[in-house]
Structures are given as C-alpha cells and as structure tokens.
Amino acid sequence: MIDIKNFSYNSSNNLVISNILIENIEDKIITFIGPSGCGKTTILNIISGLITSNESSVSLGHNNIGYMFQEDLLLPWRTLKENVKLGLEILKNDNDKIGEYISSFELSGFENYYPEELSGGMKQRAALIRTLLPSPNLILLDEPFSNLDFDIKIRIQKELLKYQKDKKATVLLVTHDIEDAIVLSDEVIILSDKPTSIKKTIPINFGGVEKNPIEYRKSYKFIDYFTEISKELKYLN
Amino acid sequence: MKFNKLIIYRLLPIVVFVLIWELLFRGNKELIFYYGLPSEIFKYLVSKTIDGTLIKDFFVTFTETVIGFIIGNIFGTLIGLSLWFSNTLFKISKPYIIALGSAPIFALAPLMIIWFGTGMYSKIMMAVFSTLFIALFQAYSGASDVNPDYIKLLKTYKASKFQIFRKIVVPSSIIWVIGAFKINVGFALLGAFIGEYISSNAGLGHLILVASGLFDISLVLTGVLLMIAIALLLNICVSKIEKPLKKIIIKYL
Numbered sequence: 001m002i003d004i005k006n007f008s009y010n011s012s013n014n015l016v017i018s019n020i021l022i023e024n025i026e027d028k029i030i031t032f033i034g035p036s037g038c039g040k041t042t043i044l045n046i047i048s049g050l051i052t053s054n055e056s057s058v059s060l061g062h063n064n065i066g067y068m069f070q071e072d073l074l075l076p077w078r079t080l081k082e083n084v085k086l087g088l089e090i091l092k093n094d095n096d097k098i099g100e101y102i103s104s105f106e107l108s109g110f111e112n113y114y115p116e117e118l119s120g121g122m123k124q125r126a127a128l129i130r131t132l133l134p135s136p137n138l139i140l141l142d143e144p145f146s147n148l149d150f151d152i153k154i155r156i157q158k159e160l161l162k163y164q165k166d167k168k169a170t171v172l173l174v175t176h177d178i179e180d181a182i183v184l185s186d187e188v189i190i191l192s193d194k195p196t197s198i199k200k201t202i203p204i205n206f207g208g209v210e211k212n213p214i215e216y217r218k219s220y221k222f223i224d225y226f227t228e229i230s231k232e233l234k235y236l237n
Numbered sequence: 238m239k240f241n242k243l244i245i246y247r248l249l250p251i252v253v254f255v256l257i258w259e260l261l262f263r264g265n266k267e268l269i270f271y272y273g274l275p276s277e278i279f280k281y282l283v284s285k286t287i288d289g290t291l292i293k294d295f296f297v298t299f300t301e302t303v304i305g306f307i308i309g310n311i312f313g314t315l316i317g318l319s320l321w322f323s324n325t326l327f328k329i330s331k332p333y334i335i336a337l338g339s340a341p342i343f344a345l346a347p348l349m350i351i352w353f354g355t356g357m358y359s360k361i362m363m364a365v366f367s368t369l370f371i372a373l374f375q376a377y378s379g380a381s382d383v384n385p386d387y388i389k390l391l392k393t394y395k396a397s398k399f400q401i402f403r404k405i406v407v408p409s410s411i412i413w414v415i416g417a418f419k420i421n422v423g424f425a426l427l428g429a430f431i432g433e434y435i436s437s438n439a440g441l442g443h444l445i446l447v448a449s450g451l452f453d454i455s456l457v458l459t460g461v462l463l464m465i466a467i468a469l470l471l472n473i474c475v476s477k478i479e480k481p482l483k484k485i486i487i488k489y490l
Contacts, residue, residue, distance in 0.1 A: 050392055067390075067393040077411070078487060086404070090394040
C-alpha cells in the first residue's frame, strides 16, 4: 500500500511545495514535469524520506524504495559489478540476477571496469541496475535519461517498462523531457512554479496497446499529448 | 632496455658527485677532517657491518621507527575516522588536535626519556607521538571530505550510520590515510632519531652522536646514509601496501 496524501514543505519559512496530492498510484508510472527549479527533486526527496516534511503524509507500507538520482553516483573505488551490488549489500539481500541484468543492459564484459573507465551512458545504466536489483516496488527516478544517447535511452526505457510490468511496481519519474513523459507514463503531473503545486494531471492512454517508446512516438495521439502538455508549460513558448 | 637506461641516468649524478668528492679530497687531511671521504664511508660500512655494530644500530633504529610508525598511524587513523561519528566531539577536540599536531613533539624528547627510560621504549613513544596527530588529522579530513551525495544514496537504502561508515567513509578516506602514512615515514624516523640523540646506548642516533663527538665525519655520514636507507625502505613498503589495502577494505568492509 502506497499512500501519498496532501503534503507541503517549508524551507527556511518559505513555502516551497504546497498541497501535493497524489492518489491511486499503485502499479502506475507517474511523471512530474515542470519548470526548472520548481522543486521536482524535493518532492522525490520527501517521498523517499531523505527530507522530512512536517506537513507530509507519506506512508509507504512495506514497500522497498529504489531511488535513482540525477548523477549516477557510482563509487569510484568499486568496479561496475561491485557498484551494482551496493544496495544488495546494505539491504543484506541476495539477488542472483546480477549477471542477467548486466547482460540485458548490455554491460557484459565491463564487470571489472572502474567508473572512470566507463562512458556516461554505461554509468547511468549501471546506476539503474543498482536501483532495480533489490527489487523495489516504488521506484523514484530523477532525470535518469538525461545523459543518454537516443538508442540507449530507448533500450533502458524498455527495460524499465518490463520491470514495472513484471513487478507491478510504482514508478515516480521526474523529467523535463515531454516526449519521455508521454511514452512512459500513465499519468503526467504538471507542476507550477514555486511554490510548487499541481497545475494539471493528464492521464495518458494510448488505447490498450502495450507501452512502446518507439511506436507511441509515431502515433497521432502522441502529437495531441505533446501539444496539450507544452501548452500547459507556458515557459516553452 | 628503456628501464635499464633510466636506472643508469638516475645513478649518474650520484656517481659523478662521489667521484669528484673522492678525487678532490683524497690526500688532503684538513678537507677530510671537515667533510669526510666516500672511500672512508665505504670502509666503515664494510668493517662495522662485519663486526656487527652497524647492523645492531640499524636494527635498533629500524625497529623503533617501524613500531612507532605502526602504532601512531593505526591509533591516529582509528581516532580520526571515528570522530566522523560525532560532529560535536570533533568540534570540541579540534583545537586540541591542531595544537598537539603543530606542537614540536621533539621538544618533549627529554620528558619521554624521563618517563619511559633510556631504552627503546622512549624512542618508540617519540615515534608514536610524532606520527599520531598527523594520521589523526589526515584521517578526519578524509572522513569529512566524503561526497555527501554518496551518503544520501546509502540513506535511500535506510543504511545505518555504521554501514555508511564502512561502505563510504572508510574507503573514500583511504587516499588521505595513505597520504598520512607517506608523510609519517619521515616523522617516525625523526622521532626515533631525536630520542636516540638525546639519550641512548644504541641506534643510529647514538652512533651519529658519538661519531660527531669524535669529529669522525665519515662515520657520521655513514649513519646518515643508513637513516636514508630506512626511510627509502619504509616508503617502498607504504607504496606497496596501498593497492592491497584498498582491495581488502572494499572486500571485507
């Protein structure tokens, strides 16, 4: 049971976030999109418990959280394989799917490389593996695709969609990329400038077809959603 | 081939220097009295090695330095790293650490002799105190230099403070700690030497004190040469343990 009710957040007496209400988020991918510096990351930090808000009501039940930050945060003294195991080590969890993940993210052969020897895209993929290995059912993603080439991005998005479907996980995604938001989400939440509140929630529905980041991009509905969202984000005009 | 050439080039300056020294000073008693002579240093190295006195002095100083170095670095590092757990404790102890770290420990040498006697014990304590505060300060600096985002990452897994310490703080401080080891080779040796120089009946400090009292410059320089040898030996050891130490920490912590 994941329950994120009304919450607000004050930072040095300034209201930063007011009355964020998200309901019925189980088994869904929900994307936050909004102007830069509007507090998207702060929302994820509150949900994950990194920041405590006196006015928040976030109860996560027995859910495992996996939080992937904007930066890959691979530890430079660990190899790729040792890095992806980090979460498992802390949680004392024995997931034997490490090899499986490494090969499905096309990182086979790089297990013993150190982060400084890997490209930005590889590091980002390793960070996603680290996030998914402890089998979280609430995944928080903060701009996870920002450093990636298009082809790698699509591949990772497919892996993410597969994981979400298999585990019936909830994914909260923060991005500034409208296209990513449309092709991945069940709901797109548009945030206002500070103090952050929900400006509009747009349910995304491509009519029963299985989610596919490429096929969705080709459809007319995609253009409609794109138009609708960019109209809400006035700063783009 | 390339490596051999490098060794030759490296040896060239010292060989030239020693040759000029030897050729210019040979036969001139006054110059030899003041500055010594390479061939005499060599003679001392051979004769005193054969009669065993040099080996004994070498090992006395070597042992004092190594034991003091190990104790000082281990305690300093452990205290420095564990101060990370409590910011308040660090803030309280900071002026003391800085004061003790910058105080000339060597001024305490006479006290060490009074407290711990004229044997090896007081020299080991000198080496311990010369290294402890440097190791402590370096270790704490390393621990407080940890990238806060790494700690944030571990917190998302609800890691305990001790887990953060083991997985993040210790490994990321290791470069600072090794840095302290490298600096401390010289300080440990200096601590032991000064202890010996003030009061002792063995060791290279003792050898140098006695030889300079007799104006035997070649013998003084023999002692200095062996001190340098100890420093080089320890430096090599420190650079050799760097990699295995890192591996062990990542694997077992």
